[in-house]
Amino acid sequence: MKQDWDRRADVVVIGGGHAGCEAAAAAARMGAATMLVTQRLETLGEMSCNPAIGGLAKGQLVREIDALDGLMGRAIDAAGIQFRILNRSKGPAVQGPRAQADRALYRRAMRRLLDAQAGLELLAGTVEDLVVADGRLAGLVLADGRRIACGAAVVTTGTFLRGLIHCGEKRWPAGRVGDAPSYGLSAALGRLGFPLGRLKTGTPARLDGRTIDWAVLEMQAGDDPPVPFSFLTDRIATPQVSCGITFTNERTHAVIRANLHRAPMYSGQIESVGPRYCPSIEDKVVRFADKDRHQIFLEPEGLDDPTVYPNGVSTSLPAEVQAEMLATIPGLERAAILRPGYAIEYDFVDPRELDHALETRRVRGLFLAGQINGTTGYEEAGGQGLLAGINAARMVAGSPPFVLDRADAYIGVMVDDLVTLGTAEPYRMFTSRAEYRLILRADNADARLTPKGLAAGCVGGERGARFQAKAAALAAARCRLAELTASPTALRRHGLEVNQDGVVRSAWELLAYRGIDLERLAAIWPELGDIGGEVAGQLAIEGGYQGYLARQEAEVRAYRREEELALPADLDYATVGSLSAEVRQKLAAARPASLAAAARIPGITPAALAALLAHVRKRPGNAA
Amino acid sequence: MGRERLFAYAQDDKRGDHRGKVLAAGMTDTIFALASGAGRAGVAVYRLSGPGAGPALAALTGRDLPAPRTAVRARLRDGGGDVIDDGLALWFPAPRSFTGEDVAELHLHGGRAVGRAVAERLLGLGLRPAEAGEFSRRAVVNGKMDLTRAEAVADLVEAETAAQRRQALRQMDGGLESRIEGWRQIVVGALAYVEAAIDFADEGMPGDLMAGVSARVSALAAEIEAALADNRRGERLRDGLHIAILGAPNAGKSSLLNRLAGREAAIVSGIAGTTRDVIEVHLDLGGWPVVVADTAGLRDAAGEIEAEGIRRALARAQAADLKLAVFDGAARPVIDGATRALVDGDAVVVVNKADIAGGGVPATVEGRPALAVSARTGAGIDALVAALEHEVASRLEGGGAPPLTRERHRAAAMECRTALRRFDPAGEIELAAEDLRMAGRALGRITGRIDVEELLDVVFRDFCIGK
Ligand SMILES: Cc1cc2nc3c(=O)[nH]c(=O)nc-3n(C[C@H](O)[C@H](O)[C@H](O)COP(=O)(O)OP(=O)(O)OC[C@H]3O[C@@H](n4cnc5c(N)ncnc54)[C@H](O)[C@@H]3O)c2cc1C
Ligand SMILES: Nc1nc2c(ncn2[C@@H]2O[C@H](COP(=O)(O)OP(=O)(O)OP(=O)(O)O)[C@@H](O)[C@H]2O)c(=O)[nH]1
Numbered sequence A: 001m002k003q004d005w006d007r008r009a010d011v012v013v014i015g016g017g018h019a020g021c022e023a024a025a026a027a028a029r030m031g032a033a034t035m036l037v038t039q040r041l042e043t044l045g046e047m048s049c050n051p052a053i054g055g056l057a058k059g060q061l062v063r064e065i066d067a068l069d070g071l072m073g074r075a076i077d078a079a080g081i082q083f084r085i086l087n088r089s090k091g092p093a094v095q096g097p098r099a100q101a102d103r104a105l106y107r108r109a110m111r112r113l114l115d116a117q118a119g120l121e122l123l124a125g126t127v128e129d130l131v132v133a134d135g136r137l138a139g140l141v142l143a144d145g146r147r148i149a150c151g152a153a154v155v156t157t158g159t160f161l162r163g164l165i166h167c168g169e170k171r172w173p174a175g176r177v178g179d180a181p182s183y184g185l186s187a188a189l190g191r192l193g194f195p196l197g198r199l200k201t202g203t204p205a206r207l208d209g210r211t212i213d214w215a216v217l218e219m220q221a222g223d224d225p226p227v228p229f230s231f232l233t234d235r236i237a238t239p240q241v242s243c244g245i246t247f248t249n250e251r252t253h254a255v256i257r258a259n260l261h262r263a264p265m266y267s268g269q270i271e272s273v274g275p276r277y278c279p280s281i282e283d284k285v286v287r288f289a290d291k292d293r294h295q296i297f298l299e300p301e302g303l304d305d306p307t308v309y310p311n312g313v314s315t316s317l318p319a320e321v322q323a324e325m326l327a328t329i330p331g332l333e334r335a336a337i338l339r340p341g342y343a344i345e346y347d348f349v350d351p352r353e354l355d356h357a358l359e360t361r362r363v364r365g366l367f368l369a370g371q372i373n374g375t376t377g378y379e380e381a382g383g384q385g386l387l388a389g390i391n392a393a394r395m396v397a398g399s400p401p402f403v404l405d406r407a408d409a410y411i412g413v414m415v416d417d418l419v420t421l422g423t424a425e426p427y428r429m430f431t432s433r434a435e436y437r438l439i440l441r442a443d444n445a446d447a448r449l450t451p452k453g454l455a456a457g458c459v460g461g462e463r464g465a466r467f468q469a470k471a472a473a474l475a476a477a478r479c480r481l482a483e484l485t486a487s488p489t490a491l492r493r494h495g496l497e498v499n500q501d502g503v504v505r506s507a508w509e510l511l512a513y514r515g516i517d518l519e520r521l522a523a524i525w526p527e528l529g530d531i532g533g534e535v536a537g538q539l540a541i542e543g544g545y546q547g548y549l550a551r552q553e554a555e556v557r558a559y560r561r562e563e564e565l566a567l568p569a570d571l572d573y574a575t576v577g578s579l580s581a582e583v584r585q586k587l588a589a590a591r592p593a594s595l596a597a598a599a600r601i602p603g604i605t606p607a608a609l610a611a612l613l614a615h616v617r618k619r620p621g622n623a624a
Numbered sequence B: 001m002g003r004e005r006l007f008a009y010a011q012d013d014k015r016g017d018h019r020g021k022v023l024a025a026g027m028t029d030t031i032f033a034l035a036s037g038a039g040r041a042g043v044a045v046y047r048l049s050g051p052g053a054g055p056a057l058a059a060l061t062g063r064d065l066p067a068p069r070t071a072v073r074a075r076l077r078d079g080g081g082d083v084i085d086d087g088l089a090l091w092f093p094a095p096r097s098f099t100g101e102d103v104a105e106l107h108l109h110g111g112r113a114v115g116r117a118v119a120e121r122l123l124g125l126g127l128r129p130a131e132a133g134e135f136s137r138r139a140v141v142n143g144k145m146d147l148t149r150a151e152a153v154a155d156l157v158e159a160e161t162a163a164q165r166r167q168a169l170r171q172m173d174g175g176l177e178s179r180i181e182g183w184r185q186i187v188v189g190a191l192a193y194v195e196a197a198i199d200f201a202d203e204g205m206p207g208d209l210m211a212g213v214s215a216r217v218s219a220l221a222a223e224i225e226a227a228l229a230d231n232r233r234g235e236r237l238r239d240g241l242h243i244a245i246l247g248a249p250n251a252g253k254s255s256l257l258n259r260l261a262g263r264e265a266a267i268v269s270g271i272a273g274t275t276r277d278v279i280e281v282h283l284d285l286g287g288w289p290v291v292v293a294d295t296a297g298l299r300d301a302a303g304e305i306e307a308e309g310i311r312r313a314l315a316r317a318q319a320a321d322l323k324l325a326v327f328d329g330a331a332r333p334v335i336d337g338a339t340r341a342l343v344d345g346d347a348v349v350v351v352n353k354a355d356i357a358g359g360g361v362p363a364t365v366e367g368r369p370a371l372a373v374s375a376r377t378g379a380g381i382d383a384l385v386a387a388l389e390h391e392v393a394s395r396l397e398g399g400g401a402p403p404l405t406r407e408r409h410r411a412a413a414m415e416c417r418t419a420l421r422r423f424d425p426a427g428e429i430e431l432a433a434e435d436l437r438m439a440g441r442a443l444g445r446i447t448g449r450i451d452v453e454e455l456l457d458v459v460f461r462d463f464c465i466g467k
C-alpha cells in the first residue's frame, strides 16, 4: 500500500449538507483537527427541498441538536422568516416548532458558523475512493488525485450516491438539480461489502412569486412573537412574512389522472421506494381518490428572492404537465415555473451496518450519517451528523463512544431504530416513534442533553454557563413549589376547589390540576410571582404531566435495566443454543446492541431473548 | 462493563478461523426425557429433540428414519446389540414438530429396566436429559407457541379432571392467545388513530376521529371488566374449587369427607374434637376439580390446640368457594348456632346421621334446603354429590370465551383496564395516547411480547420434564 499522503486530518467529513455541517463542527468542537470536503463550498448548508426547518418531532430534533451545541438551531434563528409552533392546540409534548427559512440567509448563517469554528478546515473537492487497510479506514482519494490521510471519516453524501433525477420521461444523473452525482464513492462502498439499497424522493416545481395572484389567497402569518429554536437565541431579528394557502381541485386531479402513465413512479421507470409520509401529488390523487382537494402552502424562499415553494405538490410529471396542472389551481393560473419539480433515486447503505455510534462494523473509523443511512429530512440528517462527528472525534482520541438511548433523545430513538431495524422506506421522525414522548420534549432538550454534551466535550463555554444558570433557577423554583403547601379548606378560601379530604397539597401537586397554573398559584403564594420565562413554562409542563411522567420514568428505568444487558458486538449467534435458523439470521443481520434492542426486532420471540440472556450471562468475563 | 465491551471487537483478526470451529461445536445439543408419567405404566413415551434426534433414532432402531409423522414398529437395541424392547417409533423432522427442531418419539413398554436401558443408550449417543420445561422452552424459542400456550402445556400435564383438560387444551390451541391478541389489536388500532391525529395533524385528519376511538376503547374496557369479573373462574378451574366442610364436633365431617373421597383420608372417632388441623383432599367431582377441606369441629374450644384448629376452620370457611355445612341429626338441638352462622348462598347444608336421627330435622336452614344423609350407610350421598356438582358447575362453567388462567394474566388485564378507564378523549391527546400505549403494553405482557426476561424464568419454573 502506498503511503504518500498529500494531507492529514484527525477527522474528515465528506459532504457539506445538513449532516456534514453538524458532523464537521461537532468533531472540531471536540478538539479533533477536522476537514470538511464537499463538492462546492457555495452549497454548504443548502436546503435541497423545502426551505423550512422543524415541524412535529423534527422541531424536537433541532432543539436536541442545539442542546448539544450543534448549528442548526442557531442557523435557522438567523434565517427564519416565519416561525410557527405546530399542534399548538395539543399538549406541549407533541407540539413542534417550525420555521421557514430564507434559503440564502440560511446558507450564509451556516457558513458563518462553520468559518467561526476553530480547528475546522473547509475544502472543495469530490471524494472518489476510500483507502482501507487492515479493516481500518486509512484515508481517502479526491477526484483530482489528492490523497488525505485520516483517523476517521464521516460520509454524509445525502442523495448523491448514483443519484438519478426523473422528470416525466426524461432522466439524468445528478446529486440534486444542478449538482453532479457521486459514482466513485458508491462503488467504493459496494466494494467494501456494504449492502446498498435504493430509495427515491421528490420535490415540487418552484414558482415565480411575482406571477402568483396573492390577492385571491388566504394568507397565514407566523406566531407573534416568533419563538426561537436555539437555547442561545433571545430574540428573532429577521423580518417575518406570511405564506399563502390554496387547494387543488377536481380539474387538477383530472389533469394528473390523464397523464399518470407519464409519471415515472407509475410508468415503471422508478422502482425504488419513496416516503409514504411525503407522497407526491400524483400519489395523493391515486391513493386518496375520494378526497376532492389537497392543501398547498405557498412559501416564499427568501426575503429578496421571488422564488416560491408550493408545499404539497411534489411531482415528477413531465414539465409541461406540471404547468397544465398548476394552472388549474386558484391563484396559480398565470404562475410562471422557475424550475420544474422532479424525483430523485439514490443509493443508501443498510443502516444495520452501523453501531449506535454510527460507525460501520465493517470498516473501523468509517462513520455514516444523514440520508445515506436511509433517512429523509434536514433535521434527521443533522442529528445523525452531530452524533457521528462527536464519535469520530472520540474514536480518534481513544475515548469510548457517545451513545444516546431511546429515553435520552429523539436522536437516540432514530439511531436505535435505524441500526437495529434498518429501513425499507425513507425514514422520517414522528413523535409516535418515541415510547417516552412525554419526556422527550422540545422545552427540556437542554436538561436532557446539555449535561451529557458537557461531559463528552462537545458543548462550549457560553452554552455551558447559560445552561447552568437555567438549571439552577429551575431547581430552586421546583424546590419552592414543593415546600409551599395548603389544606383543602385553605385552598377553598382562595377559591380553589379540590377534594375536601383533609390532605395537605403542595403547590407542585396543585399544578397537575386542570385549570391551575403558576399565575393562579402566585395569587395564593405571592413569592411564586417572580418565577417567569422559560423556567415557568417548563415547570407548568412538568407539573401538568406529573402523574404520567412518573409512570413513564418507571418504564424508562425498566427499559434501561434491559438496555444494560449488552450483547457483545462480536457475539456469534451460531453459538447461542436453542435459536431457530430464522431467528439467528435476523439477529446476525441486526446485531442488536442490547437485549432490549433485540426485543424490538420483529419476529424475535420472547424465549429467543431468554436464550440470548442465558448465553450472555454464561459468557466468561461478562458476569454482570 | 457494557459499552466498552460492545465496541472492542475490531482488532480481532483471527475471527474467521475460530468461527468455523465454533459453528461445528455450537449446534444446539439434543435432549431426551420420558414424556409420559414416571413409574410403571402401560406405555412409556420417550421424546428426543434436537439435531441429534434423527441419528439417535437410526442408531437405536438400526434402520433408516421412518417416514415423517407415521408410527412404525421398531425393535430397539442397546450398544451391544441386545434388544431392549419392541415398540413404536415416530419421526417429526424440523420445523413441523412440537419444539420446531427434529423430534423423535419412542413408545415402549413401561418398566424400570427398559427405561434405564433406553436412557443409558441415549446418554451413550451423546444426548442429555432435558431440564424441567425444556421442550416447551425450545418450542417458544422457535416461535412454535406463545407464552399462554406454553403455560397451557404445563397445565395439561397437571390436569386431573376433564374440565381442567378441556381448559388447558383450549388454551394450548391458542384460545387465550387469540382473545388477548384480539384485545391488543383493538388497543393498537385505537392508538394508531390517536397517533395519526397527533403526527399528521396538518394533513387534515377527519375531526370525528376521537368519537369512534372512544367508543371502541370503552367497549373494550367493559369487555375486559367482564372477563375480570368471572370470579377467577379460569384460575379456580386450574387450581380446583375449594370446598370447606364445617360443623360441630362429632357431626360426622370427617366421615363425610371419607365418603366423598372413597377412602379413609381423615381419622374418624367418637371423641368430639378429633380433627385438629385442616385436611385437604383433591377430588374429581363429575369432571370438575375440587379441593375438599375437612376442618375442626366448631365449639367453645377445650384447649389451645383445638382453639387454633377452630381458628383455622373459620379462616377456611372465609376463603372457601363453597361450604358444606354439616349438622348432627342425632344431636339435640340439631342446629348449632356456630355452624348456622356460616350458612349463606355459598353453602350446601346436610343433616348427617340420617340412620339414627330422630324427629325435629328441619327442611331448610337459613333458606337453604337441608339434605338428609348418612355417612355411615351412604344414604343420601348420591343426592349430596349431585347437589355439590351442581353448585361447583355453576361456579366454574363459563360463557364461550377462554378465561384468564393465572394470577399474572389477571394482574396485566387489570393494569390494562385501569389504563383504558383513565383514557379521556376530551383531555390532552398525548395523554390519551399514553394511556392506550400502557394498555397495549400490559396485554403484550400476557402473551409474552414484552418484559420477557423476568417473566420467562417464572413461566418455565413450574414445568414438568418431558413436556
Ligand atoms: C429532490 C429532493 C427532494 C427532497 N424532498 C424532501 C422532502 O420532501 N422532505 C424531506 O424531509 N426531505 C426531503 N429531501 C431530503 C433532504 O434534502 C435531505 O434529507 C437532507 O438534505 C439530507 O441531508 P444530508 O446531509 O444527508 O445530505 P445532502 O443535504 O444531500 O448533502 C449532501 C452533500 O454531500 C456533498 N457530496 C456528495 N457527494 C460527494 C462527494 N463524493 N464528495 C464530496 N462531497 C459530496 C454534496 O455536494 C452535498 O453538499 C429531499 C431532497 C431532494 C434532493
Ligand atoms: N350412626 C352414624 N354415626 C355416624 C355417622 N357419621 C359419623 N358417625 C359417627 O360419629 C362420630 C364422629 O364422626 P367424625 O366423622 O369423626 O365426626 P367429626 O365431625 O369429624 O368430629 P370432629 O373431628 O371431632 O369435629 C364417629 O363415631 C362416627 O362413626 C352417621 O351417618 N351415622
Ligand SMILES: [Mg+2]
Pocket: B253, B254, B255, B266, B267, B268, B274, B275, B295, B297
Ligand atoms: Mg373430624
